[in-house]
Amino acid sequence: MTFFRSFYLSLFVLFLVGCQAFQPTVIPEIKLSTFEKLAGMENVVSVEKRKPVSHFDENYEIWFEQPIDYEDSTKGTFKQRVLLGYENPELPVIVELQGYGIGSERAGELANHYKANQINIEHRYFNNSRPEEIDWNTLTVKNAAKDQARIIDGIRKALYPDTKFISTGISKGCQTVMIHRRYFPDNVDACVCYVGPLNFAREDPRVFKFLKEVSTQENREKVKAFQNLCFENRAALLDLMKTAAIEKNMSWEFGVEKAIDYTILEYAFAFWQWGTPVESIPTGNVSPEIIYNHLINVVGYSFFEEKSVESLQPYFWAALTEQGIYGYETAPFKQYLNTEDIYKFDWAFPEGISKTYDYAPMQEVKNFLDYVAKDMLFIYGEYDSWSSTAVELENDATRRELYKFVLPQGNHTTRIKSFSPEKQKEIYDIIDAWLSKE
Known part of the structure; x- marks a missing residue:
């Protein structure tokens, strides 16, 4: 019996050892770095880790390959630049949607406030985010929105599957x-929009009305008086602009003669846009040099000068074809210009191409905001010229959590930090509630 007991005990031990031997091997989970996750994303062609800025632990430059036209794949692709400030996958992600090229790698107002992650997306066809040869008809608001949605979806899937996204x-x-x-209402959880126009025409007439009503009559008269002073000294100002053109190697597509007129006409819009102090306006018997210096300090050269216009070509194309801009009333200066025609920006089309203005996209945005949109907050400055075509919220907007805050006498530099501490708290309480929604 002892023999059999030992024999069977040995068999049992061998059985246990065999069972252990045939247990499946547990493979430890491979933990990818942020860089590896980004590099493995679909449509990403390059990733570069950069020096950390702001509060971010890591910073990356990412280039996505995007369709030139989402309706026609035969047109090829272009590469689009994105900057990522990576902090923590459990914190919110602030998506900076640029209307132009990316100007800074640093955290914007919201990312800085929440010490959050930040995705910064360069707009198609600005800076190097463009094909070698641009088919301007592919620069549409719909194509641009699809660019942004692909990028947001890709980065969310790779890094931030469980956190809130706010676009700004x-x-x-x-x-x-x-x-x-409007095109992708569920792509982010909420939106914070600063000082943005919603234009309904190529030369939106609401701008003219605004410039006749902004601030006080006394202040508006001072602005108009300076423009008159410029036209009265036009010959001298023209000579100064010609001298500046030689010194700075500048030129104008429509010529320097037209450039000085456009610059004087732009003065009122730029004055109120940037909040120029009324006290700084030259008056009385002052030299042409003082007049010219003030004019250029307010208006600058970049809106009309040929090389600057070339770099801003995507802006002008969008404005002239879908997003709208403004024009200049000449009737108040008829004695100097001998015309009452509206001065327009048609000259800013790319050479050899033009297109009629399509009213539909911005009207669709308006209808979306009026009836469908939710969880959006708008910031404006009262005296900013672009507030002339600001978003107007319908009566039920608050029910859909649409909010608008206007800073008294504010300008185009108005941000949340521009408001009083009490108003800032009110604004951030709204955003906090969006971030805490289940």
């Missing part, structure tokens, strides 16, 4: 946010 943008970037929200 300034000026034309604010337009970009509105348009992206």
